[in-house]
Each structure stands twice: as structure tokens, then as C-alpha cells.
Amino acid sequence: QDELFKKLIAHCKEYGFIFPSSEIYDGLSAVYDYGQMGVELKNNIKKYWWDAMTKLNENIVGIDAAIFMHPKTWEASGHVGAFNDPLIDNRDSKKRYRADVLLEDFLAKQDEKIEKEVEKARKRFGESFDEKLFRETNPRVVEHRAKRDAVHERMVAALNDNDLEELRQIILDAEIVCPISGTRNWTEVRQFNLMFETKMGSVAEGASTIYLRPETAQGIFVNFLNVQKTGRMKIPFGIAQIGKAFRNEIVARQFIFRMREFEQMEMQFFVRPGEELKWFDHWRQTRMKWHRALGFGDEHYRFHDHDKLAHYANAATDVEFEFPFGFKEVEGIHSRTDFDLGNHAKFSGKKIQYYDTETGESYVPYVVETSIGVDRMVLQVLSAAYKEERLENGETRTVLNIPAAIAPVKAAIFPLVKKDGLPELAHQIKDMLKFDYNIQYDEKDSIGKRYRRQDAIGTPLCITVDYQSLEDKTVTVRHRDSMQQHRVAIADLAAMVGDEVSL
Ligand code: ATP
16 A cells, blocks of 8 residues: 555646745755646546535535634634644654644554454355454453553543653553664654744844744634625525634654645634534534545545544544545534634623524524545545556556546546648647637547547546547547447537536
8 A cells, every 4th residue: 555655746746736845956845746637637626616615505505714813713723722733753763743643643543453363264264264252252352452442542531631651651562663774763742833933024123022823713703704794694604714724733643644744624604502413413424425536436435533632623524535544534523612703802892693584593603614635635636536557458547536526627538640631620629619628639649549548647538539520529438437339429529528527
């Protein structure tokens, strides 16, 4: 799987999806740039989300708030006080780790050990294998699980109590070694705030410290009344936003999975107090359906309900996707209570309440949030779509099975040869389609090579203009996934592409 992931990263660079930031200066850690294909994919993913939120729901509207916000915002939100990661260093390797991530990795390894035992036994006993009984009684499985559960329970408690000494003790007791040095020479655990700071105004005038926002959500909360009043919104309603967020992540790894500058798509749904868990459940189901609609296979998704809740939440779950490096969070759904609006009211001294014209009541709404990383979605799509296929004729092809609706290029147009009027007709077809779809024109190399190039960037349709096209006004359309070809009248092309790329 590691090999496959490395190949995917190389592929992303080779075909213009994702480059390391400022690469000529050897890159900047955990920062990436999107290339000519990557930006199209990313924009399509954003549109897929934006439409699902704002177009399909009458009661959800969008905003675009600034990245810079009044510094008090982050005191009210709890980020100044509590947006910390617990860090631990290994004295031998001088490497720094997040204590909670080290422990999560340990839990995942214990799970792997259990699954290996089960797999071995399944092979040994074949048909007669009673998996449930084996899991309950096999001494090795029981031991692995007991160790796992003990660490898990202590970890949740330590994180909830913010008990740093206990976190270190769990790492020592579980005999966790540094992945680099292989030793257990751990320092104490320290807190590290993840917000980037900068100065606003000139230093001479006594500039004030402001932060790059670590989440987009707060831009929605501070605009709650503006949007509710000017949009005459009635509860329940939602506000959606797509934008950059910045976190000084310590363990920045796994390509664009964890970045220091990334993009979020967040929706805050405002409800009557007491109805939040009903809406939490609604959004939990709705968001899972949105993910599964991409068609990568339901078995690659699961929920991870939180037992350690953030300071603002009364229910939380993650949608996890099976990346090449295991099941990991792509989206969080949180019931945030009235924590944010309540605190902004306190810190700003303004009344932030909803007035229900029907009942005459005023109250601070509760909030259910859905929060998803754009870049993580890009990585999810690319890792699910990347395939190396062996063809019947013995050749191999690398193909991205990106759902047509979000594919960077929808169709490529090729003249069979560069003469006899074929390029002209191909250009005419391109001109007919280009206002509605992202189309590529390619006349270089053999048709086979041109197909391979389009497969590698995930173009669902290739349209070839040949001599017959001049006579009967038809072209050959080749489908990326099945590689099947058929002839289509030029007059029907626009409708055909439209059908193909609708989700
Ligand atoms: P994690 O546990 O992975 O650090 P989180 O629980 O802190 O994530 P949230 O604060 O809930 O994440 O953010 C919501 C979403 O934003 C995440 O589900 C993820 O898709 C995305 N996200 C968060 N941090 C990053 C990051 N450093 N790089 C890329 N995407 C991120």
C-alpha cells in the first residue's frame, strides 16, 4: 500500500495535479500547490459540495468571510486557550510527535495484529472456522485486545482531563518506541498552540497580533445575525462557506492529508435548542449519502463516533474513508450547542439571539456543523480513482477513474491525422462544447498514446474525428472505464457529454 501511495504522489506531480510548494527552493513542509489538473478537480469538488448545500436546500445560504478576524474572535471560540496539541519529543532521534497520534497509531497496530491472527486462523480452518468464537477465546487475540482497550480507555480520559503527565505515562507503559530511533527515550508532554500569528498595522504604531483563521466556522458565527436578518432566514437554517484555514501542524505528513495551509467547506446549521440531536442525526446521514454518491463503494466509508468530545460539542462523529494508509477522517459532524454564539455574545457584549416571530420567543440557537477538508476530499478521490490495469493485450495502463461529474477534463478531441480537414472539424467540435465543459484538444502522437494521456488525468470521454466524420458527420467516442468505442452523430455530442457528466 505504501508503494501504491508513493506512485500516486509521483503521478500527481507528473500529470500536473499537485506540486510541492516553492519546489525550486526544495519545497515548504506540509504546503502544496495545485497544478493545472489539480485546480480543476478541486474546483469541481467545491462545486459539488456548494451545490449540494446551497442549491438543493432552500434554507441554506452561502457567505465568504475574510481570513483575518478580530483577535477577540479566537478568545471567544476557545482557540487562544485550548487549540493545542500535546507534543512529545524523542531524545535520541530529536523528532517531535503528537502524543495522541502516537497512541492512535498504537491502537491501529493492535487492531492489525488481531486481524492478522483472524486471517491466519481462517486460512488454517477453512469452512469450519467460527470467527466470532475465535475472536472471543483465542488467547493471543484476547491479549492484544485487552492491551488495546486499556490504552484506549486511559487515553480518552487523559485527553479529556488534559492530563499531560498521564499521556506520557501511557506511552511509557505501552512501550511505544520512536519510529525513527526505535528507543523509548521520551520527554515530558508539552502543549503547542496551532494558530499562526501575524501583525496587523505597522510595528511602530503598536501593531496588534492577529491570527490566520484555523477554521472557517467562526466567520459564519460572527455573521449569524447579518445573514439571518438580511436573508430573513427562519430557523432551522444553515450558512455554508468554503475557504482557506491555517494550522501550524506538528505532525505534517501523508501528502495533502495534513497540511499547514488548507481549505475547508463548512456548514453551520442553526436549530432550536433541544432539537440538535435530531438534526445531528439528519446531517450525519445526509453527509454520508453525499460521499457515497460518488460511487467509490460504500465499504470504503464508515463513521467514527467520538467518545472524546471537544470542549464545545455534545455529539460528534467523523466520516472516515479508507485511504491507502487506512481509515482516516475526511469530515467531522459536530453538535456544537450554543457554545459559539453564546461566547461571541459574551465577548462582544452584543445580543446574539433569534427572535421567533410565530411564538414570540427569543433564544440562542444551537448549532450542528458539517466540516470537510477540500484537500482531503481531493486526496480521497485521487486515491480511490488511481488504478494500474493490466489489459487483455498484455499492456498496462494507469487510469484515474474519477467520477465524470468532477473529472478535470470532461472530453478530449483528437483528429485522427493532422491533415485533410480533420483538425478543422475537431476544432469546430471543441468550439461547440467548450463553453459548457472543460475540453482538451490533442493532435500529437498516435491515438493509443493520446488515449493513455487522457486516462492518466481521468478524462471520461475521448472523441476522435476521422475520414468517415467528413462524410457522415459522426465521430468515434471512447469511454475511459470500459474502453469501449462507438460512433455518435456530431449533432448528438453535446447531449451525450451532458448525460455522461451529470452525477
Ligand atoms: P485531525 O483530527 O485530523 O487533526 P480535526 O478533527 O482537527 O482533524 P476539524 O477541526 O474537525 O479536524 O476539521 C474539519 C476537517 O478539516 C477535517 O475533517 C479535515 O478534512 C480538514 N482538516 C483539518 N485539519 C487539516 C489539515 N491540517 N490539513 C488538511 N485538512 C485538514
